[in-house]
Amino acid sequence: MSAHRPGPAVLGSFAALVAAGPILAVAWVAITAPWGDYLIHLMQTRLTGYVLNTVIVTSTAMLLAGVIGTATGWMIARLDFLGRGIFAWALALPLAVPAYVAAYGWLDLTQAAGPLQTSLRDVGLPALAHLLPVVRGPIGAGFVFAVTLYPYVYLIARQAFAEQHPDMQNAARTLGASRWRTMTGITLPLVRPALAAGLALVAMESIADFGAVSHLGAPTLTVGVVRAWAGAGSVPDAARLAVVLALFAYLAFALERQGRARARFGQTSGGRRQPQRKRLTFWPSVMTAIVCLLPIVLGLALPLGRLLYLALTEPAARGVLGGLTNSLWLASITAVLAAILGLGAAYAIRSGTKFGILSARLASLGYAAPGAVAAVGALVLFAALQTVLDGVWGGRFPILLSATAGALIFAYLSRFAAVAIAPSEAALTQVTHRLDEAAKTLGARRRRIAAEIHWPLILGGVGIAALMVFVEVMKELPATMILRPFNTDTLAVIAHNYAADERLGQAALPSLIIVLATIPAMVLAARSLTRGTDR
Amino acid sequence: MSAPILSVRSAEKSLGGTAVLKGVDLDLYCGQISAVLGPSGAGKSTLLRSIAGLEKLDAGQIASRTNNWDDGKQFTPAEKRRVGVVFQDYALFPHLTVEKNIAFGLKGFESREAAKIRVSELIEQAEIQAQAKSYPHELSGGEQQRVALARALAPQPDIILLDEPFSSLDRRLRVDLRAQTMSAIRDAGAAALIVTHDADEAFETADTLFLMEDGRIIQSGPPADVYARPGTLTAARLLGDVNVASGSANAGNMETVFGPITVRGHPDGVTLKLLVRPEALTQSETGAVFVVDDIRIRQGRHRLRVIASDDSIWIAELPLAYKIKKGDTLRLALDETAISILLA
Numbered sequence: 002m003s004a005h006r007p008g009p010a011v012l013g014s015f016a017a018l019v020a021a022g023p024i025l026a027v028a029w030v031a032i033t034a035p036w037g038d039y040l041i042h043l044m045q046t047r048l049t050g051y052v053l054n055t056v057i058v059t060s061t062a063m064l065l066a067g068v069i070g071t072a073t074g075w076m077i078a079r080l081d082f083l084g085r086g087i088f089a090w091a092l093a094l095p096l097a098v099p100a101y102v103a104a105y106g107w108l109d110l111t112q113a114a115g116p117l118q119t120s121l122r123d124v125g126l127p128a129l130a131h132l133l134p135v136v137r138g139p140i141g142a143g144f145v146f147a148v149t150l151y152p153y154v155y156l157i158a159r160q161a162f163a164e165q166h167p168d169m170q171n172a173a174r175t176l177g178a179s180r181w182r183t184m185t186g187i188t189l190p191l192v193r194p195a196l197a198a199g200l201a202l203v204a205m206e207s208i209a210d211f212g213a214v215s216h217l218g219a220p221t222l223t224v225g226v227v228r229a230w231a232g233a234g235s236v237p238d239a240a241r242l243a244v245v246l247a248l249f250a251y252l253a254f255a256l257e258r259q260g261r262a263r264a265r266f267g268q269t270s271g272g273r274r275q276p277q278r279k280r281l282t283f284w285p286s287v288m289t290a291i292v293c294l295l296p297i298v299l300g301l302a303l304p305l306g307r308l309l310y311l312a313l314t315e316p317a318a319r320g321v322l323g324g325l326t327n328s329l330w331l332a333s334i335t336a337v338l339a340a341i342l343g344l345g346a347a348y349a350i351r352s353g354t355k356f357g358i359l360s361a362r363l364a365s366l367g368y369a370a371p372g373a374v375a376a377v378g379a380l381v382l383f384a385a386l387q388t389v390l391d392g393v394w395g396g397r398f399p400i401l402l403s404a405t406a407g408a409l410i411f412a413y414l415s416r417f418a419a420v421a422i423a424p425s426e427a428a429l430t431q432v433t434h435r436l437d438e439a440a441k442t443l444g445a446r447r448r449r450i451a452a453e454i455h456w457p458l459i460l461g462g463v464g465i466a467a468l469m470v471f472v473e474v475m476k477e478l479p480a481t482m483i484l485r486p487f488n489t490d491t492l493a494v495i496a497h498n499y500a501a502d503e504r505l506g507q508a509a510l511p512s513l514i515i516v517l518a519t520i521p522a523m524v525l526a527a528r529s530l531t532r533g534t535d536r
Numbered sequence: 537m538s539a540p541i542l543s544v545r546s547a548e549k550s551l552g553g554t555a556v557l558k559g560v561d562l563d564l565y566c567g568q569i570s571a572v573l574g575p576s577g578a579g580k581s582t583l584l585r586s587i588a589g590l591e592k593l594d595a596g597q598i599a600s601r602t603n604n605w606d607d608g609k610q611f612t613p614a615e616k617r618r619v620g621v622v623f624q625d626y627a628l629f630p631h632l633t634v635e636k637n638i639a640f641g642l643k644g645f646e647s648r649e650a651a652k653i654r655v656s657e658l659i660e661q662a663e664i665q666a667q668a669k670s671y672p673h674e675l676s677g678g679e680q681q682r683v684a685l686a687r688a689l690a691p692q693p694d695i696i697l698l699d700e701p702f703s704s705l706d707r708r709l710r711v712d713l714r715a716q717t718m719s720a721i722r723d724a725g726a727a728a729l730i731v732t733h734d735a736d737e738a739f740e741t742a743d744t745l746f747l748m749e750d751g752r753i754i755q756s757g758p759p760a761d762v763y764a765r766p767g768t769l770t771a772a773r774l775l776g777d778v779n780v781a782s783g784s785a786n787a788g789n790m791e792t793v794f795g796p797i798t799v800r801g802h803p804d805g806v807t808l809k810l811l812v813r814p815e816a817l818t819q820s821e822t823g824a825v826f827v828v829d830d831i832r833i834r835q836g837r838h839r840l841r842v843i844a845s846d847d848s849i850w851i852a853e854l855p856l857a858y859k860i861k862k863g864d865t866l867r868l869a870l871d872e873t874a875i876s877i878l879l880a
Contacts, residue, residue: 168627171590174614175621176641176691186640190631 012345016418017360019342020367023378023415024247030381031244034237043238047225051242054139055208055221055249061143062150062207063200069147069296070154070199071192076293077155078162081278082286088293089159090524095300096152097523099476099493101212102512104145105500106304107136108217109311116307139219146207148300153206154199161195162188167277194259201257208249209371211479212497222246223479226373230483236380243374254369305516308509315506318499320490324511328491328518331406332474335413340467342414343421344459347429350422361422368419372412372480379412379484409484416480417473421466428462429455468522475519539601541566541694541727542587547596549582556582558751559596564695564727569718571730571742571759573774579751580731581624584697587729588621589614600694620688620696620726624703626680628672634683635659635668641691658686661720678709685717689724696721698730702737714740735775739763747771765876772811772876779812779850782880790877793844794824794870799877807880812870814839817852820869826850828864842866 076082077089095103109115112135121130136144169191173183214221220228222245229239281289346364349357367375432455440450478493485494492511499508540563549557556579564570572580585591587598589605589612598606605612628637638658642651659668662682667675675683681701688696701717702710718741721728732738738745738759745759755767766772769780783790785802792810799808826842829849833839838854852868854860 166625166627168623168625169629171585171588171614172621172623172627172629172687173640174590175588175617175619176687177615177618177643178640179615182643187629191629193631 012342013349013357013364014360016342016346016422017363019411019414020364020370020416020418022382023375023412024366024370025378026381026385027240027243027247027374027378030237030240034240036237043225043229043242047220048242051220051222051225052245054142054214054219055223055246057139058142058146058214058219058221059204059207059249059253061140062146063203065144065147066151066154066203067196067200069151071158071196073151073293073296074155074158074160075162076289078159079278080289081280083290084293085278085290088290088297091297092155092293093152094297094520094523095149097472097519098149098301098305098516099212099478099512100146100149100206100210101216101478101493101497101500102308102516103149103300103304104136104142104213104216105496105505105508105512106307107141107145109505110303110307111135112137137217137219142214142217142219143207145213145217146203146210148296150203150206151296151300153202154196157195157199158192161192165191197259198257201253204253205250205257205369205371208246208253209373209479211373211482212493212500216497216500222249223371223373226371226377227479227482230377230380236377236384239373239377240381243371243377246371247369247374250369250371250374251366254366305513308505308512311506312509312513315509318495318504318507318510320495321492321511321514324490324492324495325514327489328475328493328515331410331413331491332471335410335417335474336467336471338410339414339418339421339470340425340463342418343423343466343470344425344463346418346422347425350426351429351432361426365419365422367415368417370416372416372477373483375412375416376409376480376483379408379415379480383408383411405486406489409481409486412480412484413470413474413477416477417470420469420473424462424466424469425459428459428465432458465525468525472519472522475515538565540564541601543597543599544583544587545597545599547583547586547598548594549579549586549591550594551582551591556751557586557593557596560748560751560753562746562753562756564729566694566727567722567725568743569721569728569730569741570744570746571732571738572746572748572753573732573735573738574748575774576733578748580733580748581699583748584621584699584729584731587695588619588697589617618691618693620691620693622681622684622688622696622698622701624699624701626672626684628680628683628687630672633669633671634664634675637672637683638687638690640687654690658690662686677705678713681705681713682716685720689720689726692724692726694726696724696726696728698728700732701730703732703734710737739775747774749774764874766811767878769809769811769878777814777851779814779817781810781812781848783808783810792870793846793848794868797870797872797875802877802879809878809880811876811878812850813874814851814853816871816874817850817854817868818871819854819858820867823867823869826852826866826868828860828862828866831860831862840866842868 073088073092077085077092110117111133112118118130118133121127121133135141165188169187170183173187178186208221209223210221211223211227215224222242226239226242226246229235229242342364346361350361370378436454437450440454445453476493478497481491481494482497485491490498492515496508496511496515499505499511542564544560544562547557547560548555558579560579560583562570562572562583572583574580582591586593586606592611593606593608595608597604597608600617603612604610605617629640632640635655639651639655642654659665662685664679664682664686667679672680672683685701698717702714705713714737730737730741742759745756745762746753747755747762749770755762755771762771763775766775769778772778781792783792785799785804785806785808787804788798788800789796790799790808790810797810802808824844826844828840829843830841831838833856834853836856838856838858838860840852840854840860842850842852844850850868852866860866
């Protein structure tokens with residue numbers, strides 16, 4: 002194996018730098034900057050609330066998403082029923098709905114003046130209307146995260162159920178285990194590591210969210226970070242809160258990594274035989290279809306339906322077209338750059354050198370850093386760079402990055418380059434060293450191997466990587482809130498600002514456009530991610 | 537012989553529209569090891585899975601000495617049959633230790649104490665004491681195989697089924713483990729059925745051999761009989777290389793390159809096939825003349841491709857001690873006790 006391939010290793014370490022830089026900067030500022038009054042005041046007042054909300058929101062989301070994702074994943078993997086082929090990918094769709102968009106829809110649907118309660122009162126059931134729970138507060142936010150983020154659990158669980166060697170269950174049954182004991186003693190424990198990985202993603206997203214929790218009145222640590230910067234204008238205080246926030250996120254991240262590592266051990270036997278799906282008779286088949294329809298209704302149809310109604314009946318918001326343009330170019334540029342970095346990191350892993358692997362792993366840490374943390378880190382780094390350049394320039398260097406798109410894209414990359422690593426890495430695993438060796442023995446040089454062997458095999462994976470990053474950037478809110486240059490509101494920011502002003506009719510259109518722009522990418526990504534497991 | 541512990545009668549099964557079992561009959565007896573030998577796709581594994589209760593027959597019957605397991609009306613599921621199975625990839629539970637894998641089938645059958653004793657007995661028998669607390673992925677292939685066997689034997693089943701249990705092991709290990717496995721099964725006194733596509737394995741392990749092809753048992757009996765007197769050309773080929781020559785009966789004889797051989801009981805004019813194992817050809821001063829076309833060495837013997845006077849090609853095996861080279865002329869005779877004659 003040739004260890005001397007500077008290209009990928011350089012890209013890999015650059016990716017590591019981009020990802021780890023902001024977090025390190027945050028930690029540095031949190032430790033060294035002088036303590037201000039704001040944080041002390043905060044600790045005496047709201048910090049406990051932030052932490053408590055973070056814990057309640059996250060655990061509610063994990064619990065509900067775990068149940069929904071595991072149940073639907075098992076059904077799609079093991080049962081054959083009405084519309085299974087459509088549900089297989091449709092169940093992933095709620096992932097295209099940003100939690101804050103679902104939050105706008107749900108709160109408006111269920112609040113006292115909303116259509117559900119109003120119509121119950123109209124038909125003379127005010128008591129029932131009163132009993133109807135309003136989706137708000139930490140539990141409400143947990144519910145919104147669960148119905149939009151359960152696809153993480155669903156996709157991973159479904160794959161784990163589908164890949165489980167059928168002889169595992171067969172062996173248990175020949176040893177006299179009942180169906181119940183087979184399910185609880187063998188089938189579920191075997192997918193537990195995979196479930197943990199999916200749940201950790203749910204936790205990470207819930208912890209990192211800003212829009213939904215602030216709209217639903219359940220301010221978590223992320224809200225604290227944004228407020229410390231936007232409200233109090235204090236980078237050190239934002240950084241200190243960000244460190245606490247990052248700790249939570251890394252806890253979830255560690256859980257995810259551990260889950261994945263153990264999931265790999267979960268397969269001892271090399272047999273690739275997949276379990277046969279059990280064909281259901283008519284009524285059970287219909288019931289199963291209804292169960293699978295439910296999360297799609299909750300995560301997608303109801304909230305979006307409400308927003309669609311509002312968008313059609315209320316006057317349109319201004320600046321939507323500009324917002325769309327901003328969102329599109331920011332997302333496109335970031336997607337291309339992230340795909341390049343991700344591919345570099347994936348090659349660095351493939352090179353097998355310690356340095357390469359370490360830098361790629363470091364790069365994948367970035368995903369755990371919530372957008373607010375990445376943004377504060379980018380602020381710190383670019384401020385430092387500005388100071389250095391001012392010194393060199395001998396005066397005020399033409400305004401650098403702290404208020405331009407550069408810092409924002411840097412923060413996006415720091416957070417999402419990791420998203421691009423996994424698909425590229427997966428694609429590269431098809432390109433075994435044996436293929437390189439075969440090509441070499443047939444007289445191909447490195448450039449030809451790259452162009453004719455590697456590129457065709459990894460193109461799909463790299464494309465998926467870019468798409469996934471594109472989707473993430475379209476949805477991103479907290480980092481954009483902190484770093485967006487003047488007059489560069491994205492769709493997400495526009496929607497958030499209107500929603501914060503209780504002008505949901507105007508927030509609806511930009512919200513819907515975000516979902517529309519992400520759904521096609523989402524479908525493609527979901528289908529390709531699960532292609533191997535769905536015959 | 538006593539009554540069979542298990543009988544399969546006219547078993548039929550289709551999978552995905554293809555008939556996989558096309559009327560299989562088979563009996564298993566306590567204390568006996570049987571082997572089903574056949575090429576891949578013959579239906580061996582489906583037969584095994586049907587016996588275990590993992591597949592339901594489309595037609596036919598499977599019954600134990602006391603119960604009807606599968607007869608089109610009744611169906612006893614796998615968990616109620618108490619049949620031990622060693623799966624091809626072992627199917628060890630990756631999240632359970634060796635001990636817990638072995639103990640899995642003991643739940644609800646014996647007291648906890650008795651189960652503990654039984655597990656440690658089996659661990660000792662399988663010589664995996666050091667690995668008792670290990671997880672399956674930490675074991676070598678041979679150790680995994682022994683755990684799989686111990687797990688299947690733990691509930692003391694009357695019947696134990698083994699699906700290509702040695703196929704993922706290397707040759708040397710396979711021979712050792714085969715001997716150990718067979719002695720463990722004999723000690724257990726159960727009826728065993730081993731499914732394999734390896735003729736050597738079938739010979740080495742089985743008291744009774746079932747040859748299976750295309751969903752049917754084409755011949756069965758003690759391995760030596762089946763080998764010496766294959767009922768069909770396919771059966772003969774399943775068990776090893778065989779030379780085939782055609783000819784017709786004429787006054788109780790058939791004309792061959794070795795001269796006339798006796799074919800009693802066949803009417804004149806009927807076309808016959810002469811099957812000759814390579815080792816049935818021996819060097820002899822009075823033998824027919826062959827020219828050596830190719831020489832290889834296999835399992836310590838010369839393996840020769842030779843051409844007869846009528847241009848037919850034959851495979852022969854001779855001791856390495858003979859100095860032979862390509863182009864040599866050899867005189868080979870036929871050991872008439874080791875040939876079989878079939879109707880073409």
